[in-house]
Amino acid sequence: MKNLLINLLKPNGPWARWLIFLTLAAMLGLGWAGYFEILKEYTDTEVLSFTVGDYSISVYMVLKALLIIILVFWTAAIAADFAESRLGHLGNIRSANRSLYLKITQILIYMVALLVTLDILGINLTALTVFSGAFGIGLGFGLQKIASSFVSGLILLFEKSVEQDHLVEMSGGISGFVRKISARFTLVETFDGKEIMIPNEDFITSSVTNWTYSNTRGRIEIAMGVAYGSDLQKASDLMLEAARAHPLCISEPEPKCYLRGFGDSSVNFILHFWLNDVTAGRWQAQSDVLFDIWRKFKDADIEIPFPQRDLHIKSSEITEALKNG
Secondary structure (H helix, E strand, O other), X not given: OXXXXXXXXXOOOHHHHHHHHHHHHHHHXXXXXXXXXXXXXXXXXXXXXXXXXXXXXXXXXXXXXXXXXXXXXXXXXXXXXXXXXXXXXXXXXXXXXXXXXXXXXXXXXXXXXXXXXXXXXOOOHHHHHHHHHHHHHHHHHHOHHHHHHHHHHHHHHHHOOOOOOOEEEEOOOOEEEEEEEOOOEEEEEEOOOOEEEEEHHHHHHOOEEEOOOOOOOEEEEEEEEEOOOOOHHHHHHHHHHHHHHOOOEOXXXXXXXXXXEEOOOOEEEEEEEEEOOHHHOOHHHHHHHHHHHHHHHHHOOOOOOOOOOOOOOOHHHHHHHHHHO
16 A cells, blocks of 8 residues: 555656546646546545534535646646756766755655645645644654654765775674665665665764765774793884785784783783774785785794693592592
8 A cells, every 4th residue: 555655646658647647637637628527427426424623524525636636746746856966967966966956856846746736736734733733742652763764864965974895894884885874774785795774873872983074094903912031122113014915904004913911811012003994804914914914924933822830739638539539
C-alpha cells in the first residue's frame, strides 16, 4: 500500500509519467467542459455525502480532489526530475553543493505543489489549525527519527563536515568512504565492499573521525617491543630507516620513534610515520614497514621477544605434599 501511494505521487519512468500526466490533464479538461456532469449528478448527492464540521463532502468532491492531488504532484515530480537533470550537468560545482541545491529545490517545488493543491480545492489554511495539534503529536512520535535524519542531512550539506568520497570512521567501528548523502541516510562503502546506510542523525549526535576533512594526510602507528639486552639505539634507528624507506612515507612531518617503557618481557617502542594520502591505504603501508623491520631486526640479531614467566617451586612444599598424598 505504501509503495502504491509513492508510485501514485511520484511514478517511475519518464514516458509513463508524461503519458499519465497528459491523460489526467485531458480528463480534468473534460470535467471543466461539463462532460462529467452526469457523474456529478449521481455522486454529488446528500446520500453520498458526509459532514466534517461545517463542511459537507461528497463522493464527487473526493474523486475530484484525488484527481487534482495526483495531477499536481505528478507535475511537481516532473519539475523535480527536470531540476535534478539540470543540476547534474553543472560540472563547475561540488557534488555536496549540488546535492544541497537539489534538496532545497525539491522542498520548494513540493511546498508550492501543496499550496497550489489547497488553493484549487478551496481549502482555507486557517481551517487546518484544528488538525495542527494532532499532526504535531503524530510528527513527534511517529516521524521523529525521519525528521531528525532529514534535518541532519541538510546540516551536513550546509556545514560540509562530511562530503562524498571522504574517509570516515564512526564511533561504532564502521570505517569507509562516503559515497552518497541523501535526505534520510548517508551511504558508506567499507573496505570490504559493504554498503552501509547510516542515518544522518548519527553523524550529528555521535563522534565521527573524518580522515580527509581538511587534508588527506594520515599518521601510521606501530608498536614494537625488543628483548632486554638489545642495542636500543640500533633498534630505534632500524625502525626509522624502515619507515623512511617506504615510498608513501613523507618527510614532513618526519618519522619519529619513541621509547615508551620497560615491560615485563620487552622494551617497548612506538613508531610514527605519515602518509601523504591516507585514502591510498593505511594497512598496506603498515604491513610493508613491519615486514621491513622484521628483516632488519633479523639481520642485526635484535630479538622480538614473546611473553615469559619464571616459575619458582620450593622443594619442601613438594615433599610435604607427597607425604600428605
